[in-house]
Amino acid sequence: MPLDLRVPLPGLVWGAYPERREPPRSSWPWQRAPYRRQLAAVRAALGAWRGLDEAAFGARLRGVQGRLGREGLVGEGLIEALAAVAEAARRSLGLAAYDTQLHAALAMLDRRLAEMATGEGKTLSAALAAAVGALAGMPVHVLTANDYLVERDATRLAPFYARLGLRVDFVVGGMGEARRRAAYGASVCYVTARELVFDYLRDGQRRGFARSDLQRRVAAIGGAEGLEPLLRGLCMAVVDEADSLLIDEAMMPLILSRQVRDGGARAFFWQAWSLAGELLPGVDFRVDAPAMQVHLTDAGRARLAARAAALGGRWRSARLRDEAVGLALVARHVYRRDVHYLVRDGQVEIVDEITGRAAPGRVWSRGLHGLVELKEGCRPSPATETLAQITFQRFFPRYHWLCGMSGTLREARGELREIYGLDVVCIPSRRPSSRKSLPSRLYRARHALWDAVARRIVEIRRTGRPVLVGTASVADSESLSARLTAAGVAHAVLNARFDAEEAAIVARAGEPGQVTVATNMAGRGTDIPLAAGVAAAGGLHVMCCQFNASRRIDRQLEGRCARQGDPGSVETWISLDMARVAEVPLLGLLARRHGVAPDGTVRLRPQWLRPLLSAHQWRRARQERRARRGLLEADREWERGLSFGGPGE
Numbered sequence: 001m002p003l004d005l006r007v008p009l010p011g012l013v014w015g016a017y018p019e020r021r022e023p024p025r026s027s028w029p030w031q032r033a034p035y036r037r038q039l040a041a042v043r044a045a046l047g048a049w050r051g052l053d054e055a056a057f058g059a060r061l062r063g064v065q066g067r068l069g070r071e072g073l074v075g076e077g078l079i080e081a082l083a084a085v086a087e088a089a090r091r092s093l094g095l096a097a098y099d100t101q102l103h104a105a106l107a108m109l110d111r112r113l114a115e116m117a118t119g120e121g122k123t124l125s126a127a128l129a130a131a132v133g134a135l136a137g138m139p140v141h142v143l144t145a146n147d148y149l150v151e152r153d154a155t156r157l158a159p160f161y162a163r164l165g166l167r168v169d170f171v172v173g174g175m176g177e178a179r180r181r182a183a184y185g186a187s188v189c190y191v192t193a194r195e196l197v198f199d200y201l202r203d204g205q206r207r208g209f210a211r212s213d214l215q216r217r218v219a220a221i222g223g224a225e226g227l228e229p230l231l232r233g234l235c236m237a238v239v240d241e242a243d244s245l246l247i248d249e250a251m252m253p254l255i256l257s258r259q260v261r262d263g264g265a266r267a268f269f270w271q272a273w274s275l276a277g278e279l280l281p282g283v284d285f286r287v288d289a290p291a292m293q294v295h296l297t298d299a300g301r302a303r304l305a306a307r308a309a310a311l312g313g314r315w316r317s318a319r320l321r322d323e324a325v326g327l328a329l330v331a332r333h334v335y336r337r338d339v340h341y342l343v344r345d346g347q348v349e350i351v352d353e354i355t356g357r358a359a360p361g362r363v364w365s366r367g368l369h370g371l372v373e374l375k376e377g378c379r380p381s382p383a384t385e386t387l388a389q390i391t392f393q394r395f396f397p398r399y400h401w402l403c404g405m406s407g408t409l410r411e412a413r414g415e416l417r418e419i420y421g422l423d424v425v426c427i428p429s430r431r432p433s434s435r436k437s438l439p440s441r442l443y444r445a446r447h448a449l450w451d452a453v454a455r456r457i458v459e460i461r462r463t464g465r466p467v468l469v470g471t472a473s474v475a476d477s478e479s480l481s482a483r484l485t486a487a488g489v490a491h492a493v494l495n496a497r498f499d500a501e502e503a504a505i506v507a508r509a510g511e512p513g514q515v516t517v518a519t520n521m522a523g524r525g526t527d528i529p530l531a532a533g534v535a536a537a538g539g540l541h542v543m544c545c546q547f548n549a550s551r552r553i554d555r556q557l558e559g560r561c562a563r564q565g566d567p568g569s570v571e572t573w574i575s576l577d578m579a580r581v582a583e584v585p586l587l588g589l590l591a592r593r594h595g596v597a598p599d600g601t602v603r604l605r606p607q608w609l610r611p612l613l614s615a616h617q618w619r620r621a622r623q624e625r626r627a628r629r630g631l632l633e634a635d636r637e638w639e640r641g642l643s644f645g646g647p648g649e
Helices: 035-050 054-071 075-093 099-108 122-135 147-163 177-184 193-206 213-221 242-248 263-276 298-308 318-333 368-376 392-398 410-420 446-461 474-486 496-508 551-558 587-594 606-640
Strands: 113-115 140-144 168-171 188-192 236-239 254-259 285-288 293-296 341-344 347-351 384-390 401-406 424-426 434-437 441-443 467-471 492-494 515-518 540-545 567-575
Touching: 035 075, 035 099, 054 075, 054 122, 075 099, 075 122, 075 147, 099 113, 099 122, 099 401, 122 140, 122 147, 122 188, 122 236, 122 401, 140 147, 140 193, 147 168, 147 188, 147 496, 168 177, 168 193, 177 188, 188 193, 193 254, 193 384, 193 392, 236 242, 242 392, 242 401, 242 410, 242 551, 263 298, 263 318, 263 368, 285 318, 293 298, 293 318, 298 318, 318 368, 341 496, 347 368, 392 410, 392 606, 410 424, 410 551, 410 606, 441 446, 441 606, 446 467, 446 474, 446 540, 446 567, 467 474, 474 492, 474 515, 492 496, 540 551, 551 567, 551 606, 587 606
Parallel strands: 113 401, 113 424, 140 188, 140 236, 168 188, 236 401, 434 567, 441 567, 467 515, 467 540, 492 515, 540 567
Antiparallel strands: 254 384, 285 293, 341 347
């Protein structure tokens, strides 16, 4: 059997720490397995599995495991294994897998990405695929969006895996090394991508970033062999919300660092902060808010050189001087509290723009984090030095068996094939969608928008329907919350400040008349169940009050309503002073030409507004795709320049 068809396992064939060393080959639609015939075969096999008692079920399952080990995930062995895990889900969880879920599992076991509409049961689909992989002997990593979902899914699905004789565990932030090693030793481990990548980098530190057994033996001869690794290699990964990790966060550097003592650097940035405070906006520097940059003018450089002349040392270097003061100006004038970061318990916590969640432990590089701490009067974090770093688009191709799913993949299918070699399979919805998309509206300013949204919420609540409002930042969610409080509207706020209350807030969001104001935390991975009577009233109404960089992120928020054939509706209301809206070509000109109504609405036809917004998102996505491709090509070229030195982390 060809090696690429065999199951990758830690051992003699694949090495003690299996991982792919060459870029993956692209997969194409004409190479797909015959999913319809396979699905019919699984349905036929399920009948036989359902007739077995527990003893017979276990005996037959052991036979299937042996067959998978010999033949790999192909042919009759794959069909029998998927039928067995589907029956185990029915017996242990009371969940009968739908054809759409089996179809998605077959696509993932064919090393592909499955696009499933929101509410179609991605959690069970991932579990079915992971269980089949684990039955074949592969250590399986299931990657979900956040620690809350990691622990929730691993705990809920534990009876399912136990019925198959498999052990499931999870890794979340704050766990010690021994606990992590035990979790990765399970048949299936649920974990976030960041926790996984940092543990991989720690393993790389121990083995000197040697990726072959020969390199590891040489490292051991030189005395570089460290403790036992945390992971058992990169055999199989099932990635939930795959486009978020593989596209949106692809270029984010994940940096493993350690604390160092560097009082000189701290003093240098103190001086940079003080000098930046003496420069005048518009005269000495210009702020480019969309690009998150500040540009010194010639007058500003001259003024800075004169002010820094007496300081000596590093300040004699014009390049270092301009860079340090430029960072201080960015901290002062570009990064905003409750938009880009929170201050909690005396510490600055970055807010992830894509997920809307706080990211404790993540820091901005090059001294920017310390400058923001100075701005907020927080205790400075210890100085650090970089030990290793990697990006998601360099990490994930190292899996031998990479697959996943999301509700929003089709827009990025070309890039996913180009970088990761992954084909996207669109899974048909089990029921036709009943979502109603209402006309979009544009407002002159944010205060008029929030007043209008508050009136709209009062109107919808009278019908007994729940409302979910998506906002762009913590600050926006709290501004709208203040408007609703003034109007006497009871509501809940879900943002990075209240992440500990997420489960309770989401559980109530589908109740009659419930109003939930949220950031992107309510987008990916959030299932809002409808209470009794809500579907009859019209279902959940979603108001999108943000303009995202990608249409895929808009679709994630829209997907919170009208799930599994339930009714629901969505509308987009934004304002000209919102982030990114001002960058849309012609929008400001058209707004001035058509005028503004007394309530602050720009008199612009909805059929004009949506194409303008979509065209801008398409251009932005194309620019970001080029940037990701350029970074990856540079990384690969650098790696090719390293012969025996490993992957270059």
